[in-house]
Amino acid sequence: MVGVGVGDPYEAVGFHVGVVNYDLSDWERIGLNMQMHRYLGSGSSIAIGAERIMLTGEDLSDGDESYYVVFSQGLFDKVQVNQETSRTKLHYSIGVGKGRFSEKSPLDVATGKGEEGTWVFGNVAYELFDDFNVICEWNGINLSASVGKTFFISNSVPVAVTVGLADLTENSGDGVRLIAGISTALWR
Numbered sequence: 001m002v003g004v005g006v007g008d009p010y011e012a013v014g015f016h017v018g019v020v021n022y023d024l025s026d027w028e029r030i031g032l033n034m035q036m037h038r039y040l041g042s043g044s045s046i047a048i049g050a051e052r053i054m055l056t057g058e059d060l061s062d063g064d065e066s067y068y069v070v071f072s073q074g075l076f077d078k079v080q081v082n083q084e085t086s087r088t089k090l091h092y093s094i095g096v097g098k099g100r101f102s103e104k105s106p107l108d109v110a111t112g113k114g115e116e117g118t119w120v121f122g123n124v125a126y127e128l129f130d131d132f133n134v135i136c137e138w139n140g141i142n143l144s145a146s147v148g149k150t151f152f153i154s155n156s157v158p159v160a161v162t163v164g165l166a167d168l169t170e171n172s173g174d175g176v177r178l179i180a181g182i183s184t185a186l187w188r
Contacts, residue, residue, distance in 0.1 A: 001033070009039045020052075030056045043074035043088055051100065066099025068121075094122040101140030108172045117141035117171070135164070143168040146179065159184045 003018030014037050022029040035049035051066040074088030095101075102119040109115050123137035131150040137143070146164020153159060162181045167173035 003033070009037050009045065013038050022052075028056060043076055045072050046070070047072070064099055064103070066097055066101060068095050068097030068101060070095030070097075070121075089127040091125045092123065094120070096120055097140060104141060104172055107174075113170070113172055135162070141172045142166065143171075144179065157184065157186075 001018045001020045003016055005014060005016040007014040016033075016035045016037070018033040020031045020033060021027055022031060031052040032054045033049065033051045034053070035047050037045055037047035039045045046069070048069045049067070051068075053065050070093050072091065072093040075090045075092075076088055096119055098119070101121050102117050104113060104115055104117060117140040118138075119140060121138055121140040123135060125133045125135040125148075127133050133148045135144075135146045135148060137145075144164055144166040145168060146162050148160060148162040150158050150160045160181075160183045162179075164179050166177045166179045168176060
């Protein structure tokens with residue numbers, strides 16, 4: 001995914017748009033993700049978004065367009081990073097969505113795994129030590145668990161690496177999968 005974020009969610013709203021390739025073997029299934037978010041204060045924020053829109057090529061086998069609203073909260077630790085900012089060690093999000101959060105794939109339906117998910121999704125992340133997190137996520141259909149570590153190339157260029165396991169329940173898919181991701185922010 002390649003994305004661009006603009007705006008100021010602290011003063012007004014932030015907007016993020018990303019282009020996603022869903023199949024590295026043929027580069028013909030491209031989607032667009034968009035999210036608008038606002039910081040509410042005291043570590044809270046809210047977002048609305050859409051995923052997998054304006055697709056090219058074949059439809060996705062694991063979901064169509066998805067829309068969601070989500071509330072996120074970071075619980076402040078009493079340790080001050082500097083005079084202005086408190087650190088958070090525990091983060092959680094809870095939301096409701098349509099599409100990939102609520103509708104199972106045709107393969108899941110054909111193999112008797114039901115037609116619908118919970119529509120409700122959420123996650124919890126806890127920082128075990130500096131910039132190292134454990135993460136658990138319910139995506140409305142299945143459970144995932146991962147660990148993430150952020151490295152700083154310089155004082156201002158973060159690189160986040162996440163590795164985990166997806167589809168830990170038998171609610172969807174054809175078994176547990178290894179997942180991994182690398183991301184960075186070029187401008188902040």
